Amino acid sequence: MESLRGKVAIIGVADTEVGIVPHMSATQLTIDAALKALDDAGLTKNDIDGLITCNSFAEPILYHAEAMAEYLQIKPKLCYSVLTGGGTTFSLVEHAAAAIVAGLCHTVLIVTADSLRSGLTKEKAMTSQASTGHPQFESIYGPTVPALYALIARAHMEKYGTTSEQFAKIAVACRKHASLNPAAQMRELISVEDVINSRMIADPLHLLDCSLISDGGAAVIVTSAERAKAFKQDPIYLLGVGEGHHHEHISQALDFTTSGATDSSKLAYEMAGLGPKDMDFAQIYDCFTPTVLVELEDLGFCEKGEGGAFVDSGAIELGGALPINTHGGLLSHCHPGHPGSMFALTEAVKQLRDQAGERQVKNAQTALVHGQGGIMSSHTTLIIGREVS
Amino acid sequence: MEALKILPTPTIETQIFWDACQQEKLLVQQCKECEHVQFYPRLMCTNCSSREVGWIESSGFAKVVTYTIVHRPILPAYQKEAPYILAVVQLEEGPTMMTNIVNCNHDSIKCGLQVKVLFQDWEKGFLVPVFEPI
Ligand SMILES: [Zn+2]
Numbered sequence: 001m002e003s004l005r006g007k008v009a010i011i012g013v014a015d016t017e018v019g020i021v022p023h024m025s026a027t028q029l030t031i032d033a034a035l036k037a038l039d040d041a042g043l044t045k046n047d048i049d050g051l052i053t054c055n056s057f058a059e060p061i062l063y064h065a066e067a068m069a070e071y072l073q074i075k076p077k078l079c080y081s082v083l084t085g086g087g088t089t090f091s092l093v094e095h096a097a098a099a100i101v102a103g104l105c106h107t108v109l110i111v112t113a114d115s116l117r118s119g120l121t122k123e124k125a126m127t128s129q130a131s132t133g134h135p136q137f138e139s140i141y142g143p144t145v146p147a148l149y150a151l152i153a154r155a156h157m158e159k160y161g162t163t164s165e166q167f168a169k170i171a172v173a174c175r176k177h178a179s180l181n182p183a184a185q186m187r188e189l190i191s192v193e194d195v196i197n198s199r200m201i202a203d204p205l206h207l208l209d210c211s212l213i214s215d216g217g218a219a220v221i222v223t224s225a226e227r228a229k230a231f232k233q234d235p236i237y238l239l240g241v242g243e244g245h246h247h248e249h250i251s252q253a254l255d256f257t258t259s260g261a262t263d264s265s266k267l268a269y270e271m272a273g274l275g276p277k278d279m280d281f282a283q284i285y286d287c288f289t290p291t292v293l294v295e296l297e298d299l300g301f302c303e304k305g306e307g308g309a310f311v312d313s314g315a316i317e318l319g320g321a322l323p324i325n326t327h328g329g330l331l332s333h334c335h336p337g338h339p340g341s342m343f344a345l346t347e348a349v350k351q352l353r354d355q356a357g358e359r360q361v362k363n364a365q366t367a368l369v370h371g372q373g374g375i376m377s378s379h380t381t382l383i384i385g386r387e388v389s
Numbered sequence: 390m391e392a393l394k395i396l397p398t399p400t401i402e403t404q405i406f407w408d409a410c411q412q413e414k415l416l417v418q419q420c421k422e423c424e425h426v427q428f429y430p431r432l433m434c435t436n437c438s439s440r441e442v443g444w445i446e447s448s449g450f451a452k453v454v455t456y457t458i459v460h461r462p463i464l465p466a467y468q469k470e471a472p473y474i475l476a477v478v479q480l481e482e483g484p485t486m487m488t489n490i491v492n493c494n495h496d497s498i499k500c501g502l503q504v505k506v507l508f509q510d511w512e513k514g515f516l517v518p519v520f521e522p523i
């Protein structure tokens with residue numbers, strides 16, 4: 001099998017305005033992100049011969065990617081939409097890379113956007129949330145998305161002695177980073193006490209252990225490593241990628257405290273020829289605080305069961321050994337649903353280009369970006385860097 | 390009108406399971422080739438892929454694998470009962486399933502707690518399996 005290592009690079013990234021954006025529809029956010037990413041790369045729409053999108057929940061379209069191509073008036077050779085939850089956006093980078101290496105196309109625009117905050121009726125928002133889980137064997141028992149992640153949190157607490165304070169520290173770190181990011185939806189600093197004292201949603205998860213509900217979109221442009229040097233930004237190379245899929249419904253999970261991130265990261269590290277210690281920072285999917293804690297372990301940044309102690313050490317804050325979610329993450333930057341993880345990738349690219357302003361990780365060369373979807377269901381790990389060494 | 394809980398819509402694949410619940414029996418599938426026991430109902434054995442999958446009645450005994458106490462449900466029918474316990478339990482026969490733990494003090498719920506199935510009439514006489522401490 002041919003490795004994707006170093007074969008493609010990200011040459012353009014962009015975010016739309018995020019947070020509460022009632023003046024733009026999900027489709028407009030998609031197009032806005034696409035145009036901004038083209039500007040960032042110094043490309044025109046006619047340079048794009050591959051388009052991959054993620055359907056919107058607020059404004060769903062039957063053939064979403066085709067509709068976006070028509071809206072833009074481009075005629076790509078590769079055009080489709082993917083929906084695998086929060087891990088979606090990183091799988092798309094893998095698929096784009098594979099398509100480019102296989103010669104199916106040369107420059108792929110990946111764009112995702114949604115308006116979960118402003119674009120849904122209250123009824124639609126409620127129905128969609130209440131229908132979480134297996135329709136016959138889970139939904140009937142009244143789970144909510146936070147409740148399904150609370151099952152993970154509780155299992156980890158029971159098995160490894162992890163505490164609510166340790167979960168809270170993840171929310172505090174993300175907020176601290178968001179406070180340095182003018183684009184973030186929530187920028188006011190919070191303390192561990194603020195998290196613990198916020199309203200209980202599904203024990204042990206408090207309101208501030210839960211991510212935001214937002215509007216927003218983001219795009220990245222991927223091309224072959226040979227072409228990548230010709231554009232206006234420093235290319236950021238794909239060094240490793242892998243996926244891991246263990247279940248869909250949490251009641252069918254093989255293990256409640258270890259996830260498919262073990263598989264996805266193993267593949268990504270092997271492809272990159274790198275390990276956890278080589279990462280200058282990481283963007284780790286943070287729909288809820290326990291998600292991050294379990295992933296820190298599964299991605300190899302600490303031993304299984306040591307996630308709480310790792311968080312206690314301060315490693316995950318800017319200035320620490322492994323700053324995470326430097327833009328503020330889903331917990332504090334924004335979370336428009338399926339597109340949410342894309343902002344972790346655009347942020348990682350900006351960090352590696354040394355364009356992250358006040359929240360810049362000094363001399364950042366290599367980063368890990370991890371997305372997961374469902375309820376710890378589908379996992380994709382990317383390793384990207386400034387150099388292919 | 391009183392707010393209703395979500396009721397399952399049985400399918401070709403799950404009708405036997407839900408019919409048995411109405412007789413207060415908890416069924417799981419067992420493979421006739423390799424004896425693997427599984428839940429939820431499927432066309433094939435997840436262990437050996439055999440299509441020769443039959444039904445056995447579970448003892449109804451289980452232990453709590455993990456749980457949460459839901460304070461902020463979405464739908465009014467569930468809000469009425471909040472806070473309530475949502476759990477994943479492992480049946481004595483092996484498979485795991487999601488359920489509610491009822492008749493249980495919220496201070497005494499813990500992982501590993503031994504529980505037993507009972508059937509609750511949710512709406513219009515439709516019985517749903519839930520669990521309570523032994
Ligand atoms: Zn079998």
